[in-house]
Amino acid sequence: MSDVSLTVNGRRVTGTVEDRTLLVHYLREHLGLTGTHVGCDTSQCGACVVHVDGKAVKSCTMLAAQASGSTVVTIEGLANGAELHPMQAAFKENHGLQCGFCTPGMIMAAVDMVNRHPEGLDEATVRAELEGNICRCTGYHNIVKAILAASQVMLKGTAQVAA
Amino acid sequence: MGVEGIGARVARKEDKRFITGAGRYVEDMVLPGMRQAVFVRSPHAHAAITSIDVSKALEMPGVVGVLTGRELKADGIGNIICGWMIHSKDGSPMKMGAWSPLAVDRVRYVGDAVAIVIADTKGQARDAAEAVEVSYDVRDAVTQAVDALKPGAPQLHPEAEGNLIFDWELGDAAPTDAAIASAAHVTTMHIVNNRLVPNAMEPRAALGYYDKAEDHYTCWTTSQNPHVARLVMSAFYNVAPENKLRVIAPDVGGGFGSKIFIYPEEIVCLWASKKTGVPVKWVADRTESFMTDAHGRDHVTEVKMAFDADNRITGLKVDTIANFGAYMSLFSSSVPTYLYATLLSGQYNIPAIHANVRAVYTNTSPVDAYRGAGRPEATYLLERTMETAARELGVSPAELRRQNFITEFPHQTPVIMCYDAGDYATSLDAAMQAADYAGFPARRDEAKQRGKLRGIGMSAYIEACGIAPSAAVGSLGAGVGLWESAEVRVNAVGTIEVLTGSHSHGQGHETTFAQLVAGRLGIPIEQVSIVHGDTDKVQMGMGTYGSRSGAVGMSAVFKALDKVEAKAKKIAAHLMEADEGDIVIENGALKVAGTDKNVPWFQLALAAYTAHNLPAGMEPGLKETAFYDPSNFTFPAGCYICEVEVDPDTGTTEIIQFVAADDFGNIINPMIVEGQVHGGVAQGIGQAMLEGAVYDRESGQLVTASYMDYTMPRASDVPSFKVSTSNTPCPGNPLGIKGCGEAGAIGSPPAVMNAITDAIGSNDLTMPATPEKVWAALHAATKH
Amino acid sequence: MYSVNYHRASSLADAASLAKKGEARYLSGGMTLIPAMKVRLAAPSDVIDLSHIAELKGVSVSGNSVRIGAGTTHAEVAGNAALKAICPAICSLAAHIGDPHVRHMGTLGGSIANNDPAADYPAAMLALNATIVTDRREIPAEDFFTGLFETALDEGEIVTAVTFQAPSKSGYSKFPNPASRYAMAGVFVAQDQDGVRVAVTGAGENGVFRSPEIEAALASNFDASALQGVTVPSDGLMSDLHASAAYRANLVVVMAKRAVGAANG
Known part of the structure; x- marks a missing residue:
C-alpha cells in the first residue's frame, strides 16, 4: 500500500491505495470523479485523459502512486463554476459528442492541444493530434470543428490577457 | 413554429452532463456492499470441459463467491435464445444449439464464459479467476x-x-x-x-442487485432496449418474473447494435447477486469486448x-x-x-x-x-x-444506375418490400454535383502528375428502417412485436415529461423528442423532459435499433400528444364556453380561433388537475399513453460518392472527399441527423479500409483482440464529410420521417471500394482494403 | 495488474539499491511497462520509478555534441530548439512517437531499454552511432540492441543518457501500423564525413538493424533517386497480420527514400 497525496481540481486529497491502483481508478473509485472513463486496456483510446501538472496524460497508464505529489485536473474541474470552459461550450455548440463516453478524454486532450499550439490550429493538425483519442460515434467531423472553434476563442482570450 | 420545434438545429439538452463529466454510465453506479466480478473464460475455441475446481480460488483474498454453469443449471436458469424463427426452404425450423450463460460441459469459442468470480476488488477477482482450475479436452x-x-x-x-x-x-x-x-x-x-467488432467506446457492463427483503431484482445494464432485456430474462432465462425485475439502462456509451442483445453476463450477475447476497458488478475489459460482444x-x-x-x-x-x-x-x-x-x-x-x-x-x-x-x-x-x-x-456508373432506378411509387419488389416513396435521381444528381463528378478526369490527371492514383466511386443505397410492422414481422418469424410506446405526462404547472420506450445512447432523444413536443404545444423546450431507460418508469418499450426511434418511437409520442391535445381542447372549450372544434393551440396557449380568447397552457394544465371545472364526466388529470405500430417499413435512400488517392509506393489510400446525399424524409434536427451520417460513414470507411476481425484458422484464437491489432478509424483516417439531404416525406408515419441512424454505414463501404478499385485499375480487392492489400493488388495488376 | 510494490527512487544509487528487491523493474514513463502489467504480461514484484531523478533529465547541445538524458520525454526532445537546430530528424522522430499523451510521459531511456522491435528511437540510436551511457559504463548503440526486447544491459543497470555527434544530414520516415501506430517500417538515415548509416526499425525479426543495401546505394549519392531499383531482402523481416515480409521490404526502401528526402530538406 502507498500513501498518495495530490491536488485534484484544486482540492488537496490524500489516501492510501494498493500500489497497483491506476490513477484513473483512484480518481473514479476513491474520489468519485467518474467523468474520466476507461475504454480500452492498451492505452490507446484516450477516454481516460486528464491533465497532470498541466499536461495531458492517460490516467489508465499511470499508477496513482506515480502521480502522488502532482496537480491533476479532470473533466469535472475544467469549468469555472457554472461557466463552461470554451472547449466544453464548443463541443456542445458544434455537436462534437454523441454518446458522451469518449468526450471527457477528448475535451481534456483538446484543451491540451490548444495549449501546445499558441500559433493556432488547422484541420490537418487537429486530426493528427487526435491520434490518441478514439471516438466511435461522431466520425470526428464535429469534434474537429469544435476544437477549431474553441481554439479561436481560447487564443483570443490569451491574446487579450497578454495585451 | 418556434425555433425549437421540428426542423430546428437545437444544441443538445443532454450535452451538459457529458461535457462536464457528470454522465452516469453503468460503471459509475455504486451500491452499498457491491462487489466486483470477473468471468473465467475459455482460452480454447473448442473443447470439452472435463472438470472445474474452484477450491483454490475460493481461498483467495477478498473472494466472495465462485459460481459455475452446473450451479446455474441447478437453479433452473435457462439457455440463451434467438428470438426470430427462420424456416429452411425444406420447411424445417432453424437448428438452434444450446447456449448456457455459463458453459457446462463444452466451450465453443475463445471467450465462452465458464465461471464467475466475485471479490471485493476487481484485482482480487482477477487473481482468483486465474486460480480457477478448468480442465479441457481440446477439440x-x-x-x-x-x-x-x-x-x-x-x-x-x-x-x-x-x-x-x-x-x-x-x-x-x-x-x-x-x-x-x-x-x-x-x-x-x-x-x-468482412467480420467487424462494433466497439462502442463504453465496454459492456452489468450490475445485478437482489433485494432479499423485497424478493426483487434490479439490473443496471448497457442496453439499447431495457424492456426487451427484462422480458427475455423473465420469460426465457427464468431469472425473475417481470414484476420482480427492474432493468435500468442509464447513460449508455454507444451501441451500434451490439447492446441490443441479452448476453450471459447480465443474467449471471443477477443470479449471482442472489447466490452471494451482494450486489455484483461486472465491467468488460476491451479485450473481453472484442472476444464476447x-x-x-x-x-x-x-x-x-x-x-x-x-x-x-x-x-x-x-x-x-x-x-x-x-x-x-x-x-x-x-x-x-x-x-x-x-x-x-x-x-x-x-x-x-x-x-x-x-x-x-x-x-x-x-x-x-x-x-x-x-x-x-x-x-x-x-x-x-x-x-x-x-x-x-x-458505360458510366452513374448512368447505368439512373437507367435502372425505380421511379414510380409505391413499388413492389420481388423480395417482399413495397417501397412507399423515394426520388433516387435527385440524390444521385445532388451527390454528383457536390462531388464535382464531371471534373474528376482533370483531377485524376493532376494527381497522376504527382505520382498518385486517383479514383472515384459511388453507391446508391436503400434501406428499410422504422422497424417494424408487428404483424408483418410476426408472419416472418419475429418473436416480438416491433411497435413503440410513449406516455406524455403534463404536470399540473404545465411542464411535461415524455416517457419513451426508445433508448438514447448517443442519438440525442432528450433533444429531438423534446423538440417534437415543444413545437406541437408552442412551449419552451426547457419545459419538456424526456425519460427513458428504466422499466420501472416507462410502461413498455422495444428500444432503439434499426433506425426506428424517430419513425416509430416519436410516432408513439405523436399519438400520445394527439390524445393530450384532444383532452386539452375539450377542457379549453369548456372553460371558454366555445366549440371544441374552434380551439387551436398556438404559442403556448389554447385559443378560440379568430378571437382573442385564450387559456395559457399552464392554466389549462392546472385546471385539468384542480378539476374544479371540468366537462361533465371527464376524468381529472392530463396524461396519455400510446402504442404506435408502424404500417410499413420506411425507406431512406441516397447516393454516396467517394474520391480517393492511392500512393502506389505504399498502397496507402487517402480519402480526398466523401459526399453523402440522403433522403431521410422530414428531419427533426438537422444537426443531429448530420452527426448520425458522419458517424455512420466513418464506420463504413472503417469497414472498407481499416477494420476486420481475424481468427487464427487453426487455433481459433481471435488475433485482433485489442486496438493494437484491430484498426479503429481515427481522426486522421477520415476527411470532413460533405452531407446534404433531400426530402420525400415518408407517407407511412405521422411525422413523415424515415430514419437516419444506419444510412452512413450502409451506403459508404461500396463507394469507398469502388473508388479504390477505380484508382488502382484492379477489382480484385477485399475489405478491409489495407495498404498492403492495395499495394499487392497494384503489384499483381502491373505484373500481368 | 498483479500486486506490485511501488518505489520512488530519489537518485541513481537509490534506484540501483531498490532494484535488488525481488523481480524489480525500472519504471520511467511507463508507456510500455504499465500496459504490459495491466494485461498481466509483465509481473514485476517491484517497480522503481526513475522519473524523479534530476540527473536523468534534459538535453544538452554543445557544438555538434548532443547529450539527451534518459529521463527526457518524447515531447521534450521534440520541442528542444537547440537540438532541432542541429539534428531536426531526432526531434521529428520524437514528435511522432505514439500520441501527444504518450509523448508527455514516455522517455528516451525507457524506449531504448525496452527495445521494442517497432519502437522508433532504436533506429535513430543505431543510425546516429550513438553511445548509450549507463550508471556503469558506455555502450555503443551497435552493441546495445541485441534482439527482440533484448539489450546489452546487465541486471539492474540503468540507462542514464545517450550521446551522439549530430550528423551533417539526417532524416527519419516511418510507416505506422494502421492499428497500433507503432512503426511497421521506420528508417533513419544519417550522413556525415564517415559515410552514411541507415537503420531500420519495425521490420526486422530481430529488431532494429542496419541496411547494407541502402547504405551502399546512398554512399556515393545521398539522394532518393539513388534508391531507385534498390531492393532489400525480405529474409529476416517480420510477417504478421498487418504486413508480410515482402511488403515490409518494399516499405523499407520507400521509407528510406522519404527519409533521405527529409534529410536533404
Missing part, C-alpha cells in the same frame, strides 16, 4: 463458415448437423435463372463482407446480375453463406434473411431476384446485428456489382 476448431460446411468439419452443436443452422431462400429461382440464361451480359462477383457481418456471397442488351437489369441471383459464430444471438437469424435479402432490389427495378442463404455455426464469437444489419451486406454486393457491371459494359 478441433473451425472459424470460417465456408470451412464449417465442408464434410468432416468439426461439429459444434448436436442439434445442427454439418453446422448448418438453416438453408433459406427468398424470391423465385426459376425466372431468375431464366433471366441469367438469356442475358446479354452477366456480371459475376465473389463478395466477402456480438460481432457483425461475415458473409461470403456469389452474385450474378443479368442485363439485357439495353443494359437493363433482368435478374439477380445471390448465394450467401453467413457465419453465425458459436451460438445464435438474440436477433442473429433475422440479419442475413429478412434484413438482408429483402433489400436486394436496391434502388433498381429488378424483375427477378433469388437469394439463398445458409447460416453456419463456427468456433467464433456470436454474430448479430451491427449498424445496418443485413442492409450493408445487401448494399455492398449490389453496389460493387453495379459498379463492376458499368466497367464491364463500358
Whole structure:
C-alpha cells in the first residue's frame, strides 16, 4: 500500500491505495470523479485523459502512486463554476459528442492541444493530434470543428490577457 | 413554429452532463456492499470441459463467491435464445444449439464464459479467476463458415448437423435463372463482407442487485432496449418474473447494435447477486469486448446480375453463406434473411431476384446485428456489382444506375418490400454535383502528375428502417412485436415529461423528442423532459435499433400528444364556453380561433388537475399513453460518392472527399441527423479500409483482440464529410420521417471500394482494403 | 495488474539499491511497462520509478555534441530548439512517437531499454552511432540492441543518457501500423564525413538493424533517386497480420527514400 497525496481540481486529497491502483481508478473509485472513463486496456483510446501538472496524460497508464505529489485536473474541474470552459461550450455548440463516453478524454486532450499550439490550429493538425483519442460515434467531423472553434476563442482570450 | 420545434438545429439538452463529466454510465453506479466480478473464460475455441475446481480460488483474498454453469443449471436458469424463427426452404425450423450463460460441459469459442468470480476488488477477482482450475479436452476448431460446411468439419452443436443452422431462400429461382440464361451480359462477383467488432467506446457492463427483503431484482445494464432485456430474462432465462425485475439502462456509451442483445453476463450477475447476497458488478475489459460482444457481418456471397442488351437489369441471383459464430444471438437469424435479402432490389427495378442463404455455426464469437444489419451486406454486393457491371459494359456508373432506378411509387419488389416513396435521381444528381463528378478526369490527371492514383466511386443505397410492422414481422418469424410506446405526462404547472420506450445512447432523444413536443404545444423546450431507460418508469418499450426511434418511437409520442391535445381542447372549450372544434393551440396557449380568447397552457394544465371545472364526466388529470405500430417499413435512400488517392509506393489510400446525399424524409434536427451520417460513414470507411476481425484458422484464437491489432478509424483516417439531404416525406408515419441512424454505414463501404478499385485499375480487392492489400493488388495488376 | 510494490527512487544509487528487491523493474514513463502489467504480461514484484531523478533529465547541445538524458520525454526532445537546430530528424522522430499523451510521459531511456522491435528511437540510436551511457559504463548503440526486447544491459543497470555527434544530414520516415501506430517500417538515415548509416526499425525479426543495401546505394549519392531499383531482402523481416515480409521490404526502401528526402530538406 502507498500513501498518495495530490491536488485534484484544486482540492488537496490524500489516501492510501494498493500500489497497483491506476490513477484513473483512484480518481473514479476513491474520489468519485467518474467523468474520466476507461475504454480500452492498451492505452490507446484516450477516454481516460486528464491533465497532470498541466499536461495531458492517460490516467489508465499511470499508477496513482506515480502521480502522488502532482496537480491533476479532470473533466469535472475544467469549468469555472457554472461557466463552461470554451472547449466544453464548443463541443456542445458544434455537436462534437454523441454518446458522451469518449468526450471527457477528448475535451481534456483538446484543451491540451490548444495549449501546445499558441500559433493556432488547422484541420490537418487537429486530426493528427487526435491520434490518441478514439471516438466511435461522431466520425470526428464535429469534434474537429469544435476544437477549431474553441481554439479561436481560447487564443483570443490569451491574446487579450497578454495585451 | 418556434425555433425549437421540428426542423430546428437545437444544441443538445443532454450535452451538459457529458461535457462536464457528470454522465452516469453503468460503471459509475455504486451500491452499498457491491462487489466486483470477473468471468473465467475459455482460452480454447473448442473443447470439452472435463472438470472445474474452484477450491483454490475460493481461498483467495477478498473472494466472495465462485459460481459455475452446473450451479446455474441447478437453479433452473435457462439457455440463451434467438428470438426470430427462420424456416429452411425444406420447411424445417432453424437448428438452434444450446447456449448456457455459463458453459457446462463444452466451450465453443475463445471467450465462452465458464465461471464467475466475485471479490471485493476487481484485482482480487482477477487473481482468483486465474486460480480457477478448468480442465479441457481440446477439440478441433473451425472459424470460417465456408470451412464449417465442408464434410468432416468439426461439429459444434448436436442439434445442427454439418453446422448448418438453416438453408433459406427468398424470391423465385426459376425466372431468375431464366433471366441469367438469356442475358446479354452477366456480371459475376465473389463478395466477402468482412467480420467487424462494433466497439462502442463504453465496454459492456452489468450490475445485478437482489433485494432479499423485497424478493426483487434490479439490473443496471448497457442496453439499447431495457424492456426487451427484462422480458427475455423473465420469460426465457427464468431469472425473475417481470414484476420482480427492474432493468435500468442509464447513460449508455454507444451501441451500434451490439447492446441490443441479452448476453450471459447480465443474467449471471443477477443470479449471482442472489447466490452471494451482494450486489455484483461486472465491467468488460476491451479485450473481453472484442472476444464476447456480438460481432457483425461475415458473409461470403456469389452474385450474378443479368442485363439485357439495353443494359437493363433482368435478374439477380445471390448465394450467401453467413457465419453465425458459436451460438445464435438474440436477433442473429433475422440479419442475413429478412434484413438482408429483402433489400436486394436496391434502388433498381429488378424483375427477378433469388437469394439463398445458409447460416453456419463456427468456433467464433456470436454474430448479430451491427449498424445496418443485413442492409450493408445487401448494399455492398449490389453496389460493387453495379459498379463492376458499368466497367464491364463500358458505360458510366452513374448512368447505368439512373437507367435502372425505380421511379414510380409505391413499388413492389420481388423480395417482399413495397417501397412507399423515394426520388433516387435527385440524390444521385445532388451527390454528383457536390462531388464535382464531371471534373474528376482533370483531377485524376493532376494527381497522376504527382505520382498518385486517383479514383472515384459511388453507391446508391436503400434501406428499410422504422422497424417494424408487428404483424408483418410476426408472419416472418419475429418473436416480438416491433411497435413503440410513449406516455406524455403534463404536470399540473404545465411542464411535461415524455416517457419513451426508445433508448438514447448517443442519438440525442432528450433533444429531438423534446423538440417534437415543444413545437406541437408552442412551449419552451426547457419545459419538456424526456425519460427513458428504466422499466420501472416507462410502461413498455422495444428500444432503439434499426433506425426506428424517430419513425416509430416519436410516432408513439405523436399519438400520445394527439390524445393530450384532444383532452386539452375539450377542457379549453369548456372553460371558454366555445366549440371544441374552434380551439387551436398556438404559442403556448389554447385559443378560440379568430378571437382573442385564450387559456395559457399552464392554466389549462392546472385546471385539468384542480378539476374544479371540468366537462361533465371527464376524468381529472392530463396524461396519455400510446402504442404506435408502424404500417410499413420506411425507406431512406441516397447516393454516396467517394474520391480517393492511392500512393502506389505504399498502397496507402487517402480519402480526398466523401459526399453523402440522403433522403431521410422530414428531419427533426438537422444537426443531429448530420452527426448520425458522419458517424455512420466513418464506420463504413472503417469497414472498407481499416477494420476486420481475424481468427487464427487453426487455433481459433481471435488475433485482433485489442486496438493494437484491430484498426479503429481515427481522426486522421477520415476527411470532413460533405452531407446534404433531400426530402420525400415518408407517407407511412405521422411525422413523415424515415430514419437516419444506419444510412452512413450502409451506403459508404461500396463507394469507398469502388473508388479504390477505380484508382488502382484492379477489382480484385477485399475489405478491409489495407495498404498492403492495395499495394499487392497494384503489384499483381502491373505484373500481368 | 498483479500486486506490485511501488518505489520512488530519489537518485541513481537509490534506484540501483531498490532494484535488488525481488523481480524489480525500472519504471520511467511507463508507456510500455504499465500496459504490459495491466494485461498481466509483465509481473514485476517491484517497480522503481526513475522519473524523479534530476540527473536523468534534459538535453544538452554543445557544438555538434548532443547529450539527451534518459529521463527526457518524447515531447521534450521534440520541442528542444537547440537540438532541432542541429539534428531536426531526432526531434521529428520524437514528435511522432505514439500520441501527444504518450509523448508527455514516455522517455528516451525507457524506449531504448525496452527495445521494442517497432519502437522508433532504436533506429535513430543505431543510425546516429550513438553511445548509450549507463550508471556503469558506455555502450555503443551497435552493441546495445541485441534482439527482440533484448539489450546489452546487465541486471539492474540503468540507462542514464545517450550521446551522439549530430550528423551533417539526417532524416527519419516511418510507416505506422494502421492499428497500433507503432512503426511497421521506420528508417533513419544519417550522413556525415564517415559515410552514411541507415537503420531500420519495425521490420526486422530481430529488431532494429542496419541496411547494407541502402547504405551502399546512398554512399556515393545521398539522394532518393539513388534508391531507385534498390531492393532489400525480405529474409529476416517480420510477417504478421498487418504486413508480410515482402511488403515490409518494399516499405523499407520507400521509407528510406522519404527519409533521405527529409534529410536533404
